[in-house]
Amino acid sequence: MNQSRLTHLISTLPLKVRPKHRKFGNIEGLFGRLKMLRKTVTALVRYERIELNRFRADEARPYAERLISEALRYGDTHQPTMKLANFWLEDQSLIPKLFKVLSPRYQEWPAGLPYTRMLRAPSSASPDGSYESYERTVIELRGNPYPPLPGPVNTSVNPGLIHNVLLEEARKDYYNSQSKITQQAEQEINALPEIDNAHIDNVDDPVQIEEAQEVVTTTPMTKG
C-alpha cells in the first residue's frame, strides 16, 4: 500500500524536491495544474530562458528536468517517452528539439548539476512589500547560446559570525602551512635534538634527591 511504485525506473533529480506540490488554486484540479505547467515547460524548451513568477517557475523546473532525464534515459524510439514528450510539449516541432538538440547537450553532464538554472530577477514593487507572488525569476536551460547571466546576488557570507571567523583563521593557517618556507622551517625544527625544557634536574627521581640532600649536609659552606 505505502510501498514505493515499481512500474517506473527514474533517475534522481539533483534538485531539492518539496514533499508536496503547489496547487495554484486551479478550477480544473490536478489536470488543470498540469496544463498550466505544460505551457511553462514548452516555453522553456522553446526559448531556453524565460522570466516568470517565482512559484510557477519553481513548480515547472522539476518537470522540465524530469522530461529531459526521461528523454536521456530512454531516447527517441521508446513509445511511452514519445507520449510524454507529446503531452508536455504543446508544439509538435519541439519534440525533435528535445531529442536531437537537448539530449546530446546533456548526455555527458556532470552528476549533481541540474539541467536548469533559476535566478531571482528584479521584481515589481508591491504596496505592502510582502507579495511573494510578484517575485520574478528567470529560469534557463544550462548550455543555452545566450550571453550568460550574472550569478545570484547578495549571497555573501556574514564574516562577523564566530564560526565564520574561526573557519577563516583555520583556512589561513592551512594555506600558510602549505607554503614552502613554512614546510622547510618545520623540517628543521623536527631535525633538532629533543630538549625537555619541562624537566628540572634532581626533582623527578627520588634517589637523586636523597643524594642531593646527603651532599648538602656533608659539604658545609666555608668562607675563605
Next chain:
Amino acid sequence: MSFVKRLTLLSTQHLRRENLPLLIKGNERYFGFCPALLQRFVEPDRENVANIKRKQIEEQNKVLEIQRKSELDNAKAQVSTSDVSVPVIKSEKTGYNELEESFSPFRYVYPEFLPDPKLEWRNRIREKMERIDMLKRRSNIEIPEFYVGTIMKVSVSDKYAIGKTNEFLGICIERGGCGLRAFFTLRNVIDGQGVEIRYEMYNPIIQSIQVIRLEKRLDECLRYLRDCPLEYSTFPMNMQPELKNPDALVPINTTLVRIKPKPWTVKWHLLDYRGIENLYDQISEKWEYKRWAAARICKGSDSNEFDLMKIYRETIPADEQTQIFSEISPELAKLTQTLKKQKRKRTFTKPQKSV
C-alpha cells in the same frame, strides 16, 4: 440555477464553438453544465496551431543551432573522424546502466527492502539498520517470492492452539509496508464465512511461509473479492504445493471475477480495477455516471501517466534502488545457500525433561 449562470461561474475558454467538435452532442446531457469535464473529453485541435507556428520555431531553432556551434565543437568533430587510434572512453553511464539492469528485477521480489518514498519520513540510518535486521530474520526463516494473487500457507505459533501452531491457507489479497513493517493479507472462506488474516512478514511468531500456487492477478489489490460471491475466495485448506519451474516467468491469472449487485463495501467503480467483469453494468443512474467520469479525470490515468513529479514523489529512483539491492544481494545469495543446507540437515529432537 440556469445554464447560463453556471457558465459564468467558470471560465469561458472551454465554451468557444470552434473548440468543440460535434462528438460532444451525445454527452451534453451529462457534461453540459460542467465545462471542465467537457473540456477533458475534447482533444484540442493542436495540429492547425502547430502548422501555423512551425515555420517560426524552425527558424528560431536554426538560429540557436548556429549560435550553439562553437569552434570547440568543430574541433571535436575533426578529431573524431581523423584519430581512429584514440581509444573510446566509455562514459560511466553505460556501466551504471548494466548494474541497473541486473538489479531491476529485485524490486518485484523484494519490494519491502525499498523505503517509503514519503520525504518527511526518510531516514537513511534507520533504513539501513532495518535492512540488516530483515536479513537476519530471513536467515532463520525462508520468506519466498510471492505476489498478490498467490495462494499461500502460513503457520504461526499460538500458545492457545493444539500443537502450539496455527495454520492458515489463503489467497494473497494485498501486500504492503516497508522494512520490518511489511505485511500481506490472506483471504479464504471457512464454513461459509470469509476470513482475512494480515501477517507481518518479519514477525518472529511466524514459523513458516509456504507458497502453494505462485501466480499473479490483473490487479495489485484484490479487496473486491469481499463483494464477490464466495466461490472466488474459497481454497481447500489441504491444498498441496504445486511445484513449478523456478526459472519460468510468473504466470498471470487472467480470470475475471463477477461482482455481486450493490450495495458494496467500497465504491469499486471509482477505482481502477481490471479484474472485475461486470463492474460498469451496475451503474444505472445519471449521477453515478457523472461521478465516475469525474473520478476518472481527478484520479485518472492521465495525471498518473503524465504527472512526472507525482510519479517521482511515489518512487525510489533507480540509482538508489541499485545501491540498496547491490548492498543486500550478496547476503541474500548466502541466505539461500544456508537455508538449503538447513533443510537437508534438519533433524527434529524432542526436548527431554531432566529429572
